[in-house]
Amino acid sequence: MFQHVDAYPGDPILTLNEDFQKDPRADKINLSIGIYFDDAGRLPVMAAVREAESALLSNIGPKPYLPMVGHAGYRQAVQALLFGAQHEAVQAGRIATVQTLGGSGALKVGADFIKRYFPASQVWVSDPTWDNHRAIFEGAGLQVNTYPYYDAATKGLKFDAMLAAIAALPAQSIVLLHACCHNPTGVDLSAAQWTQLVEVVKARQLLPFLDIAYQGFGDGIDEDAFALRALADAGVSFFVANSFSKSFSLYGERVGGLSVVCPDRRQAELVLGQMMSTVRRNYSSPPTHGALLVSRVLQSPELRQRWADELTAMRQRIQLMRQRLYDGVVARIADRSPAKDVRYFIDQRGMFSYTGVSPEQADALREQHGVYVLRSGRMCAAGLNADNVDRVAAAFAAVL
Numbered sequence: 001m002f003q004h005v006d007a008y009p010g011d012p013i014l015t016l017n018e019d020f021q022k023d024p025r026a027d028k029i030n031l032s033i034g035i036y037f038d039d040a041g042r043l044p045v046m047a048a049v050r051e052a053e054s055a056l057l058s059n060i061g062p063k064p065y066l067p068m069v070g071h072a073g074y075r076q077a078v079q080a081l082l083f084g085a086q087h088e089a090v091q092a093g094r095i096a097t098v099q100t101l102g103g104s105g106a107l108k109v110g111a112d113f114i115k116r117y118f119p120a121s122q123v124w125v126s127d128p129t130w131d132n133h134r135a136i137f138e139g140a141g142l143q144v145n146t147y148p149y150y151d152a153a154t155k156g157l158k159f160d161a162m163l164a165a166i167a168a169l170p171a172q173s174i175v176l177l178h179a180c181c182h183n184p185t186g187v188d189l190s191a192a193q194w195t196q197l198v199e200v201v202k203a204r205q206l207l208p209f210l211d212i213a214y215q216g217f218g219d220g221i222d223e224d225a226f227a228l229r230a231l232a233d234a235g236v237s238f239f240v241a242n243s244f245s246k247s248f249s250l251y252g253e254r255v256g257g258l259s260v261v262c263p264d265r266r267q268a269e270l271v272l273g274q275m276m277s278t279v280r281r282n283y284s285s286p287p288t289h290g291a292l293l294v295s296r297v298l299q300s301p302e303l304r305q306r307w308a309d310e311l312t313a314m315r316q317r318i319q320l321m322r323q324r325l326y327d328g329v330v331a332r333i334a335d336r337s338p339a340k341d342v343r344y345f346i347d348q349r350g351m352f353s354y355t356g357v358s359p360e361q362a363d364a365l366r367e368q369h370g371v372y373v374l375r376s377g378r379m380c381a382a383g384l385n386a387d388n389v390d391r392v393a394a395a396f397a398a399v400l
Contacts, residue, residue, distance in 0.1 A: 048307035070099020077298035096272035103243030106258035111140035155344035180224035181214035181350025253290030321384035328393025369395035
């Protein structure tokens with residue numbers, strides 16, 4: 001019956017992580033998977049989340065289905081976090097928000113909605129982007145293309161080429177944008193560049209789809225939402241997929257959201273209704289526990305501040321590890337390659353960096369030094385810690 005089914009080749013990131021688990025070397029270092037680890041190499045349980053969960057578990061009650069749109073308090077908290085509770089779009093009720101199964105679920109619901117109501121539109125993603133972006137939109141039956149983004153020569157942004165490509169797109173093209181902490185490169189637009197891009201998007205009547213999975217890991221919670229608020233201020237209609245997996249360390253709870261900023265309340269109500277229909281066709285309704293944790297933290301001034309402080313410490317630790325990696329590499333290559341510039345280790349932001357290593361150099365890092373990075377050169381900087389950063393610096397210096 002199933003002889004004709006193709007063999008699944010596996011996900012390159014998860015497959016590499018499985019190879020890491022099988023590696024018998026005691027000093028191996030995993031910089032491949034996109035998970036935040038603390039300085040002891042452990043997945044943290046944030047104190048604000050622990051307190052919220054303890055309160056929930058002290059008052060266990062029935063567990064009915066949530067509505068298709070999700071938990072009401074959670075949806076309000078999502079809008080307040082992304083746009084600010086007093087933002088005009090929030091106050092006017094022109095944002096339609098549903099709770100989703102993580103950021104991936106938000107992308108999927110959005111992709112299905114777009115396929116139904118914008119069937120002639122094509123999707124444009126950055127070159128490169130997170131692999132699952134293409135898979136999700138293509139899986140919904142949409143044509144996916146790329147626009148210029150990463151400059152391999154400078155390890156920075158091809159902004160002029162990006163802007164020109166987007167300015168040439170037909171109206172209602174879907175433009176997938178990383179709001180902050182670009183995955184996989186760690187290369188972001190500046191506020192001034194976002195302002196230029198918003199003008200082009202509005203003039204061309206494009207439909208942006210922003211992915212914000214790392215809010216708080218770039219410059220700060222509000223600072224990382226700059227692009228969202230700039231688009232909303234400009235009166236642009238757009239989609240936003242957000243995730244709390246990293247910022248709350250709630251990976252397995254699958255807590256995300258899809259928000260659509262609309263021209264007015266009436267259109268937002270229409271969009272919300274069809275988003276509900278899309279959810280119903282996919283998974284019917286979202287889970288409860290993670291949404292209750294997030295909403296309890298974000299709606300309690302004390303817990304929200306504690307969470308924000310913890311997130312700040314996580315961001316600052318990554319920045320410190322980036323600096324130590326940069327210093328360690330520079331110190332080791334100064335004599336033989338004084339002109340080699342590796343400043344991108346500290347210029348890139350968030351959890352990820354494009355390290356500039358070739359697939360062969362990535363293989364050498366893994367095979368000779370036990371340092372696991374993707375063959376694209378992507379490294380998860382959150383896997384660095386005080387105990388391993390010097391060995392990682394030595395390994396990079398050896399292969400660069």
